[in-house]
Every structure is written in C-alpha cells, then in structure tokens.
Amino acid sequence: MEAKIDAAMIHDLTGxxxxxxxxxxxxxxxxxxxxxxxxxxxxVPANSVDAAQNHMLLREFAxxxxxxxxxxIFEGICHQVFPEKGFALPGRxxxxxxxxxxxxxxxxCVSAGVGATDMAAVFATxxxxxxxxxxxxxxxxxxxxxxxxxxxxxxxxxxxxxxxxANYRAVEFAGRGMRDITMDGRMTMCNMGVExxxxxxxxxxxxxxxxxxxxxxxxxxxxxxxxxxxxxxxxHKYDLxxxxxxxxxxxxxxxxxxxxxxxxxxxxxxxxxxCTNGRMEDLVAAAKILKGKKISRQVRxxxxxxxxxxxxxxxxxxxxxxxxDAGALVEAPCCAACMxxxxxxxxxxxxxxxxxxxxxxxxxxxxxxxxxLASPATVAASAIKGAITNPRDV
Amino acid sequence: xxxxxxxxxxxxxxxxIAGRYLPRFEASKDPSWLAVHVMGNIAPSFASKVxxxxxxxxxxxxxCGSSREEAPIALKAAGVSAVVAESFARIFYRNSINRGxxxxxxxxxxxxxxxxxxxxxxxxxxIVRKTGTGKVFKFEPLPxxxxxxxxxxxxxxxxxxxxxxxxx
Numbered sequence: 001m002e003a004k005i006d007a008a009m010i011h012d013l014t015g016x017x018x019x020x021x022x023x024x025x026x027x028x029x030x031x032x033x034x035x036x037x038x039x040x041x042x043x044v045p046a047n048s049v050d051a052a053q054n055h056m057l058l059r060e061f062a063x064x065x066x067x068x069x070x071x072x073i074f075e076g077i078c079h080q081v082f083p084e085k086g087f088a089l090p091g092r093x094x095x096x097x098x099x100x101x102x103x104x105x106x107x108x109c110v111s112a113g114v115g116a117t118d119m120a121a122v123f124a125t126x127x128x129x130x131x132x133x134x135x136x137x138x139x140x141x142x143x144x145x146x147x148x149x150x151x152x153x154x155x156x157x158x159x160x161x162x163x164x165x166a167n168y169r170a171v172e173f174a175g176r177g178m179r180d181i182t183m184d185g186r187m188t189m190c191n192m193g194v195e196x197x198x199x200x201x202x203x204x205x206x207x208x209x210x211x212x213x214x215x216x217x218x219x220x221x222x223x224x225x226x227x228x229x230x231x232x233x234x235x236h237k238y239d240l241x242x243x244x245x246x247x248x249x250x251x252x253x254x255x256x257x258x259x260x261x262x263x264x265x266x267x268x269x270x271x272x273x274x275c276t277n278g279r280m281e282d283l284v285a286a287a288k289i290l291k292g293k294k295i296s297r298q299v300r301x302x303x304x305x306x307x308x309x310x311x312x313x314x315x316x317x318x319x320x321x322x323x324x325d326a327g328a329l330v331e332a333p334c335c336a337a338c339m340x341x342x343x344x345x346x347x348x349x350x351x352x353x354x355x356x357x358x359x360x361x362x363x364x365x366x367x368x369x370x371x372x373l374a375s376p377a378t379v380a381a382s383a384i385k386g387a388i389t390n391p392r393d394v
Numbered sequence: 395x396x397x398x399x400x401x402x403x404x405x406x407x408x409x410x411i412a413g414r415y416l417p418r419f420e421a422s423k424d425p426s427w428l429a430v431h432v433m434g435n436i437a438p439s440f441a442s443k444v445x446x447x448x449x450x451x452x453x454x455x456x457x458c459g460s461s462r463e464e465a466p467i468a469l470k471a472a473g474v475s476a477v478v479a480e481s482f483a484r485i486f487y488r489n490s491i492n493r494g495x496x497x498x499x500x501x502x503x504x505x506x507x508x509x510x511x512x513x514x515x516x517x518x519x520x521i522v523r524k525t526g527t528g529k530v531f532k533f534e535p536l537p538x539x540x541x542x543x544x545x546x547x548x549x550x551x552x553x554x555x556x557x558x559x560x561x562x
C-alpha cells in the first residue's frame with residue numbers, strides 16, 4: 001500500500017546519497033520542509049575532507065530547501081535528537097535513512113529505516129509504498145533486578161529469536177512489565193529491534209509516553225493501538241525478575257550469552273554511548289558503578305552522551321566529573337566509536353566491550369578486532385576490572 | 395552462465411561495505427571506490443577477483459544491518475550481476491531492487507554451491523541451474539513491475555519520468 005509520510009530523517013552518513021538521488025531524479029523542491037529532520041552526527045566534528053564536504057552538502061541543502069529542523073554538528077545523535085525535539089509522536093508514520101530509525105517506536109509510532117532511493121522518493125513526493133508487516137508480540141512481566149537493564153532484555157530477546165527472527169515483521173513490546181521500563185529503556189529496546197530484522201518496533205503509548213512528550217511534542221497527537229483480538233504470528237513471554245546481564249559475543253548480535261557464562265574476556269576498550277545506550281539512564285547506571293573508582297590501566301574508556309541536552313544534564317549532575325575522574329575520555333555527543341569510521345577505532349586483535357548495537361566483524365575498526373555488546377552497567381564494571389564483568393559483582 | 399561466489403548466513407551490509415568507506419563515496423559519487431573495498435572485512439581478496447557478471451550465492455538473512463544503499467551499489471560496481479540467497483534482510487532487499495541489482499530468494503542454494511561453480515538464472519521462469527549438473531532450484535519469479543525496475547537499471551529511471559515534471 002502507498003502511505004503518506006508524517007516525518008522523514010536523514011543524517012550526514014546516508015543523507016548525501018539521498019540528496020544526490022533527489023537531484024538525479026530531477027526534483028527541485030521537497031514535498032514539505034517542515035516534515036524533514038536532518039542531523040549531522042556520524043562524523044562530527046569532521047574527521048576528513050570527505051566528511052567536511054558531506055556536512056557542507058547537508059548545510060547547503062537545508063538552506064536551499066528551507067528545512068528549519070536541521071541540527072548541525074552541535075546537537076547529538078539523530079535517534080536521540082529526533083524524539084528529544086518532539087518529532088516522534090504516537091500514531092505517526094516515520095521513515096529515516098538509517099536502520100535504527102526503529103528507535104522512535106518507543107513513542108508509539110510506526111518508524112522504519114529505508115535506503116537512499118526510497119528516501120529521495122519521500123523527499124520528492126511525501127509518499128512511499130509499504131508491505132504491511134505481520135506482528136510479533138513480546139509480553140514482558142515483573143521488574144528488572146538490580147543492575148539488569150533494558151539492554152539486557154533486548155539482547156536476550158535477540159539471542160532467543162535470532163538475527164532474522166523478526167525479519168519483515170513489526171515487534172510490539174507489551175505486558176505489565178513495560179510500565180516500569182523508562183522511555184530511555186524503551187528506546188534501547190526499539191532501537192535494537194532491527195538487529196532481529198524487524199521493520200519496526202513499537203511500545204503502545206501510555207503514561208510514560210505522555211509524560212515524556214509533555215512540553216516536547218511538536219504537534220498534537222492521537223495514540224493508535226493494536227485492535228482487541230489482533231492476530232500475532234508469534235508471542236513470546238519474558239519474566240524480568242529472572243533476567244541476568246547479557247552479552248552479545250563476536251561477530252553477530254544474536255550470539256548472546258549471560259555474562260556469567262562467557263569466561264574471562266580481557267578488554268582494551270570500553271565504549272559507553274551510541275543511539276542504543278548514550279542516554280541519561282545509561283550514564284547514571286555507569287556513573288553509579290564508576291563513582292570513586294579507577295578504570296583499569298589496560299583499558300581506554302570512551303563516553304559520548306547521546307545529545308547536547310543529555311551532556312548538559314550529566315554535567316549538572318556531576319556525572320561527567322565521575323567519568324573523567326575514573327579515567328574515561330568524554331567525547332562530544334556523536335555516534336563516536338559505534339561504527340568504526342570516526343573515533344575510538346580498534347586495532348588488530350583488540351577487544352571492546354560496547355554499549356552500542358552491532359558487533360559485526362570490523363564494525364569498530366580492524367577486521368581482526370572483536371566487539372562484545374553489553375549494557376552500560378556491564379561496560380562500566382568491565383572498564384574497572386579490565387575484563388568483561390558482571391555488574392552485580394562490583 | 396556465470397561464476398559463483400558462496401557466502402554464509404547473516405552477511406551484513408557492514409560486511410558488504412564497511413562504514414569507513416562511505417564518506418568518500420558520498421563526497422565523490424564514485425562507485426569504483428566502493429567496488430575496491432567490497433566484502434573487505436570478511437573476504438579481503440574478493441574485490442580483486444570478482445568479475446563482471448559473477449553471482450553471489452548465500453545463506454539466510456543476506457544484507458542484514460545498516461540501511462546503507464552503498465551495499466548494493468558496491469556489489470553492482472564490483473560486477474556482481476545477481477544475489478541468490480535463502481533469505482534477505484528487508485532494507486537491503488528493497489535497496490537492491492531500487493538500484494537494479496536482482497535479488498532472488500531460493501531455498502537450499504547455499505549448501506549446493508561452491509565458489510567457482512557456474513550458475514544459470516532464468517529470471518522469467520524462476521529457475522536457477524547449477525551448470526553441468528542437472529541440479530535445478532526454483533524461486534518465485536519477481537512480479538513484472540519489479541522486473542521492469544531491474545531492466546531499467548533501478549528505480550531512479552522510473553522516477554525521472556514522473557517526478558521531474560511535477561515539481562518543476
């Protein structure tokens with residue numbers, strides 16, 4: 001079916017190709033500049049002439065097309081900035097030229113990643129064709145134990161369902177347990193929905209959603225929910241009270257084990273940040289563990305808050321001082337070490353424990369490096385010990 | 395008849411083209427820059443050995459991960475004429491059609507092929523043949539509108555006809 005798009009997002013890594021295609025098809029004006037959000041976040045500040053040129057192209061395009069919601073290199077990661085500025089609203093249909101666009105489903109909207117050609121078509125026409133996906137329901141009950149985070153839950157789910165377990169499907173996170181999962185945690189879960197192939201992930205709007213959007217929503221909205229008696233192709237249940245910290249081992253996101261079962265894994269780098277886990281709740285969880293402690297001398301720890309607003313809040317709350325005192329490098333809000341093309345690049349044989357979303361071979365640098373994905377608490381505990389560590393043991 | 399390169403399950407778009415190579419392509423618009431780095435992280439010699447018209451045969455979930463359209467662009471620029479896999483990740487699948495790279499979903503192909511084998515693809519009738527063996531694998535033929543996009547070399551050529559006029 002063809003559908004009208006409520007909002008579209010591009011960033012500095014995939015955006016230039018969108019603009020090239022837009023020009024190639026002979027389009028001159030975007031369909032609605034108020035519905036386009038642009039964020040420079042992947043290589044900020046520019047680390048090469050190529051990156052600088054790509055940033056210039058985005059600036060020129062935003063100016064020429066009168067796109068006011070252009071967040072240049074100062075603002076943070078697109079998948080934090082977009083919801084933070086109130087563009088992700090319940091009931092909306094959103095596309096982004098980035099696979100982790102699934103993040104915005106945390107606010108009760110349908111939000112999916114698309115490629116550059118599809119996005120150029122959206123820019124020109126405001127419409128796109130979709131196959132309506134089947135739905136998978138994840139029912140969450142009870143509460144997360146101490147130092148177990150939403151990241152551990154989504155890693156566990158991906159490990160169970162597999163990297164293809166939700167391919168082409170919509171994933172709905174439901175159950176009473178979701179009430180106690182914060183908006184930050186919900187964004188972490190929806191963000192990683194794509195790691196099991198999901199077209200979109202969604203948390204039905206509730207009181208947490210309403211509270212998050214108060215004073216933030218760019219427009220009025222009306223929540224949309226699954227029908228009573230809606231059909232799901234699969235339903236999976238999770239009892240949070242039994243969940244342990246989880247780790248996704250190299251080189252696939254579904255290679256998930258409880259942290260207690262991975263044995264001794266020494267690390268060279270610990271990365272706290274990304275569109276998955278660079279939010280306030282994540283920084284707080286890590287700071288609680290790092291407060292008054294020193295990072296192992298063998299480990300380089302990189303911290304990048306997901307947005308300027310989070311950075312300022314972390315400064316106000318004294319978290320940044322805790323990180324720096326512990327020996328971490330605090331970087332500007334950006335994608336940082338997540339995708340191996342900016343800062344914190346790994347050398348051959350190096351091992352990183354990362355709060356990000358992908359551990360594919362070579363993702364963070366050398367093809368001979370290894371990435372283990374874990375929660376911010378596990379990243380912090382591991383940085384102190386110099387090896388992957390259960391955060392409940394420190 | 396085309397030469398086959400076999401790849402495993404869960405080949406990601408990071409595997410196909412690593413993120414570090416994207417900025418130069420976007421700044422230069424030169425796909426040959428992507429072609430020389432295709433599959434660099436997992437099969438470093440592939441880029442120098444792959445030839446025009448070669449076909450990739452792979453397992454499940456080919457093209458998972460990032461939405462980067464540079465993945466099909468890189469494969470095409472390297473000479474790959476089609477990908478036959480047991481299943482595809484959704485964004486890659488759609489990007490490939492938009493870029494004019496045939497992507498064919500075909501059960502059990504991976505274990506039946508080895509790199510260096512030859513393959514014949516009958517797009518219209520949905521048949522893959524392993525040359526010289528009599529082995530035949532069927533796939534659901536792509537609908538006509540997709541075949542037309544592929545024949546045109548991608549969606550852009552279709553859009554050029556319609557959008558360009560309207561927005562002027």
